[in-house]
Amino acid sequence: MKIIMLGAPGxxxxxxxxxIAAKYGIPHISTGDIFRANIKEGTELGRKAKEYMxxxxxxxxxxxxxxxxxxxxxxxxxxxxVLDGFPRTIPQAxxxxxxxxxxxxxxxxxxxxxxxxxxxxxxxSGRRACLKCGATYHLVxxxxxxxxxxxxxxxxxVLRDDDKPETVQKRLNVYHxxxxxxxxxxxxxxxxxxxxxxxxxxxxxADIVAKLG
Ligand code: ADP
Ligand code: AMP
Numbered sequence: 001m002k003i004i005m006l007g008a009p010g011x012x013x014x015x016x017x018x019x020i021a022a023k024y025g026i027p028h029i030s031t032g033d034i035f036r037a038n039i040k041e042g043t044e045l046g047r048k049a050k051e052y053m054x055x056x057x058x059x060x061x062x063x064x065x066x067x068x069x070x071x072x073x074x075x076x077x078x079x080x081x082v083l084d085g086f087p088r089t090i091p092q093a094x095x096x097x098x099x100x101x102x103x104x105x106x107x108x109x110x111x112x113x114x115x116x117x118x119x120x121x122x123x124x125s126g127r128r129a130c131l132k133c134g135a136t137y138h139l140v141x142x143x144x145x146x147x148x149x150x151x152x153x154x155x156x157x158v159l160r161d162d163d164k165p166e167t168v169q170k171r172l173n174v175y176h177x178x179x180x181x182x183x184x185x186x187x188x189x190x191x192x193x194x195x196x197x198x199x200x201x202x203x204x205x206a207d208i209v210a211k212l213g
Contacts, residue, residue, distance in 0.1 A: 001026060001080040001212070002105070004087070006182055007113035009171045010123040010163075011197045012204060014136050016113060017084035019205050024212070027076050030084040031064060033134045034071070040131060053162055056170030058088055058178060065095040072099075080108075088179045093186075110186035111208060113197035117172055124168045128157040142201060 001024055005013035014030060021028035035053060038046030045067075049059045068086050071077065087093040100106055115123070126139040128148075132155035137144045144151050162171065186192040195207045 001109070002100075002107050003080070003082040003212075004107055004110040004186065005082065005084045005113065006110055006179070006186070006192075007197060008115060008117070008120055008175045009168065010120045010127065011113040011115040012123075012201065013084050013113055015142070015201055016111070016205060016208060017082045018136075020082045020208065020212070023209065024080070024082075026080045026082060028084060029068070029071055029077070029081050029086070030134065031059075031068060031086040031088075032084075034067065035059060036131060036134075054167075056162055056167040056174060058174060061089060061091050061095070064088075065092055068092075068096065069099045087182060090181055090185060093182055097189075107186070107189070107191055109212065110182075110189075110192045111211075112183055112186075112192060112194040113204065114194050115197040119198060120172060121165055121168050124163040125159075125165060127160070127163050129160050129163075130155050130157055 003020060003026075005017050007013050014032075017028045017030065020026075035046065035049040039050050040046070045063065048063060052059045064086065068083070072081055072083075087096055096107070123138065126141070128137045128139065128144070130136075130150035130153065133150060133153040135150050135152045136142075137157060144157060148157050149155075150157055161167070183192065193211050195204055195211075197204055199207070
């Protein structure tokens with residue numbers, strides 16, 4: 001099963017993608033996590049990506065597309081995957097479609113997690129991330145067992161630099177201008193469904209599972 005998660009930053013794509021990956025036994029591939037891991041390791045890609053991420057801008061397509069095409073070609077992705085945070089532009093979607101077509105494959109589902117902009121800023125300011133294992137929490141809606149500590153790996157939880165309110169507004173503007181057109185793209189491809197992302201985390205997941213079967 002090949003799945004794409006769509007939705008505004010903070011809509012809950014990562015939260016749901018991790019649950020889908022666990023239930024269906026497919027890898028969760030997050031371009032944001034890949035960039036953050038590169039930043040942490042101090043790679044050239046990380047250095048370049050950080051310049052854009054800190055400003056709330058998208059990393060250029062030429063740094064993003066090949067990376068994803070390589071990742072989905074790995075053996076663990078042979079039965080499918082859930083892509084989280086990619087594609088984010090029409091050229092990225094076209095590059096993905098082309099790479100899949102070359103192998104006689106296609107995306108099975110694009111899941112749009114809908115949350116109004118008004119809810120996003122509070123979601124993001126309460127988000128706490130583990131930069132070691134990629135787990136995500138929320139101070140109110142999904143708190144860790146011990147404040148400030150990752151349940152999974154025990155590392156420290158942080159507020160991401162790009163989750164500060166001034167950057168979140170910019171990311172939302174970028175989402176509406178560059179990423180929202182993908183809803184139409186995948187709707188035309190006949191693979192889109194939407195879920196109401198304002199419901200609690202388990203209810204959103206139940207709605208997704210009801211569609212995926
Ligand atoms: P995205 O991957 O779309 O940027 P996340 O999955 O990281 O979003 O979720 C953003 C924040 O909102 C996190 O702190 C997460 O714990 C919280 N969250 C996710 N889904 C819900 C939900 N259905 N209700 C309330 N909070 C949620
Ligand atoms: P995320 O973890 O999905 O919220 O992504 C964090 C940031 O990484 C985004 O705001 C972008 O700067 C960058 N990023 C992640 N995925 C992509 C992508 N597919 N295209 C461009 N930039 C991306």
